[in-house]
Amino acid sequence: MTAAGAPKLVIVGGGYLGSDLAKSLDAVMDVTLIERASHFTHAPAMIRAMVDPALLDRALIPYDGLLSRGRVIRGEAASVDGGGVTLTDGTRIAGDYIVLATGSANAAPFKSATGDIEGLRADAARWNAALRGASRVLIIGAGAVGTELAGEIAHAHPDKTVTLVASDPALFPGFPAKLGASLAAKLQAMGVKVITGARAASLPGRDQPEGGTVTLSNGAAIEADLIVPAVGSRPLTSVADTLPDVGRAADGRVAVDGYLRPSSLPNVFAAGDIAAAGDAMTIVAISRQKPWLEKTLKSLAGGKRIEGLKPYAPWGEKAPILVPLGPRRGSSYLMVATLGDWVTRMMKGRDLFLTKYNKLLGRA
Structure with missing residues (x-):
């Protein structure tokens, strides 16, 4: 006591x-x-x-x-x-x-807006089923969530077509340019199409998994079986x-x-x-x-x-960030330098801090 x-x-x-x-x-x-x-x-x-x-x-x-x-x-x-x-x-x-x-x-469905954990589990199951059934995946928003998700899908499902749309002219514009360039190059090497400097005219998928056609501000129309809004x-x-x-x-x-x-x-x-x-907000x-x-x-x-x-x-400007692209790849910015796959994998990508937070909350 x-x-x-x-x-x-x-x-x-x-x-x-x-x-x-x-x-x-x-x-x-x-x-x-x-x-x-x-x-x-x-x-x-x-x-x-x-x-x-x-x-x-x-x-x-x-x-x-x-x-x-x-x-x-x-x-x-x-x-x-x-x-x-x-x-x-x-x-x-x-x-x-x-x-x-x-x-x-x-x-x-990465968090519950209401605290309904069983509802969150059900949402996660629906999105996983939709992902498994999709050939073309469109992710709108290329912050940490959207970028990491693109990497996770490309790693686990290399047969799927994945498109990542960023409204900014480059990935992670608040960090040194090398970080965004490194992540974009790795995503493209994994088969992800990265579109920068474009905004979506509509944002499907806010309430449930769905596909359709999304028109971008650059005039492109992208058809997808699954659209994931990752807009922050x-x-x-x-x-x-x-x-x-x-x-x-x-x-x-x-x-x-x-x-x-x-x-x-x-x-x-x-x-x-x-x-x-x-x-x-990290x-x-x-x-x-x-x-x-x-x-x-x-x-x-x-x-x-x-x-x-x-x-x-x-x-301030020295904030570090770790961005895994699945369990093996990724890039990170740590105070003074942009680092690659090995550091990102060992610090975050391999375990995603699951051991740390299970320990914090008293679960073996």
Whole structure:
């Protein structure tokens, strides 16, 4: 049990940031994690699970083993204030510190927008069946999800025709040009047709697997048996919107100050995909935000004033990224250099961090 009188920490959202932060502070604070789903969803493995459904059991991890002292409450947060969080069923959970980490949702079935894990399993099965039956696959959107999925399909099903459409003139324009060029060349070597600088006039496949013809802004019309919309993530900000004086960034994320606070309430923080903290909506961003939050919350619980602590510093242009193209190939940018197949395979492609997150959540 946590020591009597330990500060109460309430975390809303059990994604990458929420789960890791809850685990790290479980021994020193009275932690309550509010999560609407029964299982943690490991997104990179869900991409590969579209071609290998056997991964689902390791990619969907129950929360039962996450905390040894604190508690995970399955529920939906309706509102938050300086004294705690109120759930949709009226339950009130008091907190001295509150962290909003409600994450994001995707168009294709790599996450559940509602927390329905059985529904997510069923969706994954439908998309896998559609993929197996398709000869021509069109992926619209060439961020990390779309690019990785193209590589996974090309690796597992080299007989299929795969087309990847990017709205930007090159892949991964926010990184050194060598990264995008390397990934494009490897995809093309795997048989993927990469189209850059074009937007789709329509976006089928948001609700269920479907095929059809998609017209691009460059005038091309592409016919496909399966169309996968991979147009990025949408931040889930409804709970944060119940705070006073909340602002929005241009991308729809919640504006935060230098201490990741989204409102005038000094003890409420926002992080991860919902926070416009200067980081991209990636797991890499969490790797920087979570240690800062852990250290900051420990300091505050110890009686220090936040004004005397270092503000959060985002990754900026040095943010690393790992982009596997199936279990063997890929390219990565790590701080100062673009690296290739071996590094990407050993760091991510081979295991997709499945061992790490199963261990984090207490599953052997």
